[in-house]
Amino acid sequence: MRTLLVGTRASVLARTQAGTVSDALTAGGNPAELHFVHTPGDASQKAQTPVNRIGVGVFTETLRNALAAGECDVAVHSFKDLPTAADPRFIQVVPLRADAREVLVSLGNTRLRDLPEGAQVGTGAPRRVAQIRGLRPDLGCVPIRGNIDTRMGRVGDGSGEGDLAAVVLARAGLERVGGLARAAETVDPADIMPAPAQGALCVEVRADDAEAVAAVRALDDHVSHARAVAERQILATLQAGCTAPVGAWSEVSNGRMLLRGGVFALDGSRRLVRETTGAFDGADHDHVAAAELGARIGRELLEEGAAEIMAAAAPSGPL
Structure with missing residues (x-):
């Protein structure tokens, strides 16, 4: 059995997050060790470039390229930083989510x-x-x-x-x-709604790497994954990036998922918030149902003028 190389940025937080994945893989009988990848996002952070001006995926694309090229076998991301478009090169799992607030x-x-x-x-x-x-x-x-x-x-x-x-x-x-x-x-999320999928990690492996796919499947937490899918679908429906003034909050209890989404004017003058609920029974189709909930929230926000609010908050405007 080969040792899986877990790709990560070298920051303390990124190393810590990837370390939990590496340790979990090893504990599950799949030896793993960290592999550090430097990203352009690290340089932009050192230069204090405002986060809404550096572009979507600045921390994640280099990691994904390293994974696709075989430089590492596993990549660990903060799920909120990933683009919402599906990438067929990779299989994704979501370990147990931390507090999103x-x-x-x-x-x-x-x-x-x-x-x-x-x-x-x-x-x-x-x-x-x-x-x-x-x-x-x-x-x-x-x-x-x-x-x-x-x-x-x-x-x-x-x-x-x-x-x-x-x-x-x-x-x-x-x-x-x-x-x-x-x-x-x-x-309180009623005061500051978190980013979609905040607190969730996304573990990616190449779709054609059967050994790595089998190893990471055991790390997936069904509820955490479905909540992240629902929240990120709000972003996808809004066609917004991870730096847009969009928040999401979800909870699962008693066989139901509560999902809330919001779009906020940068000057604080407007606040659009919508919520919905749906069945959640722990079945495989929950991810599809979760995405449908997110799409519903996204459409309602668009009907209320979300596109106008997001356009006004585009990177050309000052913070």
Whole structure:
């Protein structure tokens, strides 16, 4: 049995995420080790290029190319960063999903609604900026990039260090690197709706690599996969990329899936949110049904004017 090479970026978070996949493969009887791939997204992050100007797939395409070329056998992505179009070269599985919500790291552990008037909040995501401005128009939003420690380091400590009152991060990433104790609050999705598929990993292998396909199939969590499919179908129906001001939230309980999607004006002036429910019984067809729920939400948002809101938030406009 060959050792599977698990392709990943070299950042702490990416290594940690890929490490959980590598460990799970090894524990399942399929030896695996990490293989590091440098992406153009790493260079754009170092240069602090705003996230809505770097293009869809900047972190993922290089990994996919390395996988397709046989440089690695498995690629691990944050599912929210992948384009929504299907790629027939690969088979995808989704391990058990982490908490999809946002967290706030702030000076004095102050909650978002209690930040001082005019406080500066760091986030480079138009989706977060739009919702923060809708909730607290008085706050300033500062585009920031970098790894988790770099972003948290921008928060003042009361001694004059740091230039921001708070930063917004994905709870899943902070938890995976052991930093959740730094969070002042886990933000209610009604205040900041997460990105579609936030907290979910996508593990890809070449469709013609039967050994790797068999190895990763055991890692798939049916509920996590279906929730991610539903949320990403909202994006696909809207024909929006991962940097669009679009959020999604899903829950599964008692044989039902609740799905909510939203599109948000960058200046905070408009907020379109729709939700729906559907049967979820754990069967293979759940992914198809989940996609249908996502498409329904996407169509309703378009009927309410989502395309106009997204166009106004295109990268040519300032943050």
